[in-house]
Amino acid sequence: MPRLTPQVDKWLLRLRRAVDALKPKAANTDQKTVFWDAYKSLADEHDKEFQQRYSMDLDTSLIFAGLFSAVDSAFVIQIQQEIQPHNTLPIIVVAQSLLYISLGSTLLAALLAVFGKQWLMYYSAAEERGTMETRGLERQRKLDGLRKWRFNTLMQMFPFLLQLGLLLFATGLSVYLWTVHLSLAIIVLSFTSFAVGSYVCLLISTVISPESPFQTPLTPFVARLLPTTLWMGLKDSLSRAATHRSGRFVQRTPLACPPWIQASPGILPDISPEATWLPRELDSFKMFTAEFPQPSPEVPAVSWVLETSTDPYMVTIAAEMAVTLQWPSTMDLRPQLTRLRDSILGCFDCTPLGNSIFRLNGIRDGMSRRATHLGRAYCALRCVHQSLEADHDLIPKISSLRFVGLDPELANVLQILEVKPDVYVSSDAPLAAKWALHVIPVACRRYEDSEAKLRALEYFLHQFDGEIPNLDPSSFADYLFCVNSFLSATRDRDMVWMDKG
Known part of the structure; x- marks a missing residue:
């Protein structure tokens, strides 16, 4: 009988697995086993999406933090030469302080993003021993810990720190250019004001309408402080009364x-x-x-x-x-x-x-x-x-x-x-x-x-x-x-x- 090649053996193994998967499985009468089987399928789907979403956000934050900190450092070094032990203009000190705070918030966001990567690895780490019920309970304990300790809120802090750093950088640059040339300072300040105004408009749109696609890290916080506008509150009151x-x-x-x-x-x-x-x-x-x-x-x-x-x-x-x-x-x-x-x-x-x-x-x-x-x-x-x-x-x-x-x-x-x-x-x-x-x-x-x-x-x-x-x-x-x-x-x-x- 001719001997099968390894490639044919691999195909036959795959075919056998496919046939076994298509065979009807015996009904499981254990209520707990049925539940934990279904729970594992749902948890795997949820955790895969969870890991993918936060991993991409953290990677983006790390890349932006690296590029932005390099640009910020260049301006810090440039202005540092104008600071003297005595007789330094207060406006220069203010500009340099804003740039330092901007750089610090960016580096802090990068550090937290690295920690976030480690936290995600800890959450996804599965126990090597134990039954399916034990592993499911352990996974649920970790998920409850994420909710209890506001993991999602902390993860939203990373882009917020980067946005804050960018705002401080633009403000510090505008203040510094005021001492260099008035026209340059007005141009940079105009772009900064336009960007801040646009950001505020996007924030207002998300608070007024939850269906707005222009979500920002500040949206959940502002929505808690201002859950609705006056006219929306009146609308909800009338709707509740009618209901x-x-x-x-x-x-x-x-x-x-x-x-x-x-x-x-x-x-x-x-x-x-x-x-x-x-x-x-x-x-x-x-x-x-x-x-x-x-x-x-x-x-x-x-x-x-x-x-x-x-x-x-x-x-x-x-x-x-x-x-x-x-x-x-x-x-x-x-x-x-x-x-x-x-x-x-x-x-x-x-x-x-x-x-x-x-x-x-x-x-x-x-x-x-x-x-x-x-x-x-x-x-x-x-x-x-x-x-x-x-x-x-x-x-x-x-x-x-x-x-x-x-x-x-x-x-x-x-x-x-x-x-x-x-x-x-x-x-x-x-x-x-x-x-x-x-x-x-x-x-x-x-x-x-x-x-x-x-x-x-x-x-x-x-x-x-x-x-x-x-x-x-x-x-x-x-x-x-x-x-x-x-x-x-x-x-x-x-x-x-x-x-x-």
Whole structure:
């Protein structure tokens, strides 16, 4: 048999790898493994773009700093000859001082750019040992450190220092030329004034309109000090007032539905300050004597995926993971709730009726399970958001639809989104029952009428009567907490508590 050449062996190896890649892979049932696989793909894509963007910016800053410092040094040396120990003109001293400060800011920017290169290498350095989960947690820890220590703000300082150095150089040169020749000084000063005026106009355009492409390093700082102009503030106020009036009602199509998922008209989720009001004596009452549990280590990674990912598959995996985690009681989850709201709406055929008003005409094909996972995550994170002393009008609002043939688990999700605890429980879905027990206390706050609350309690006890023997200690503690939420007010912080057992 003739022996194959190395080139043919290489082709065959590539062909074998391609065939193996096309083979269907076995489904992975481990929820954590599935999430960390998706997380790694998203993180690699994000980090590649992150490294490329900042590396190019740092390279540009280093090249500009090198060229500019050479030009600045030449003028410093030229003017240095005119400085004497005594009888030196003050204007010469001022010009030389400005040039020295300009050179110093440029060299400082170059030094920080070199440090920035090292910081990027530290961020991209991967651990050689550990599981995929361990590496993912380490990577998320580094990313959280970048956000906590304002890495992006510091990186914006490099071009700002270079621009400041250029301004000081032009000012110092204009001052020096004033002693040499008046015409030269006027020409340089005119160009400097024109450049400064153009820069200010670009800065104003970016503050007024976020869509402006003329972004500058000062834009984020000025936008924080002056978030909007007077007329834009008035426009936003009128827009919020119109949304507040028109966003409280949503048109819905009355269709037949199973008896356990009947709902009254309303917008989702309809949470008002009156519904979440607690008596003062409850502030000093603590149902749990132990310290609040530590958040799950996966919380930052899941939160980041929900906030940044645009892949529906990854958002669904993160949503499925979010339901099982212990979230901190002081975490602002507006971006995550907004992303989940938009993803839930994407599972239905929606007809826009106005500002933040939609009519859901039906579930899309193959979207039932995805809508269920997204809705569960939305309700679970809403429990966390409820614990914040925030304006409840800022909680994202969505609309729901009831129709024949709806999956029972999705019907339960829509019931909880409607802020009603009338859920249907089946022994075939223990995870769904555990989730429902965790989020029902939020829905209990909807009932202000004691008779309606007692009827809801009776329905709740009837639904879970057959499930009590199958509940684990943690779920049984949730069951008792739900019963207590029907009978008395509950603390927001206690609702966030996952393992109440």
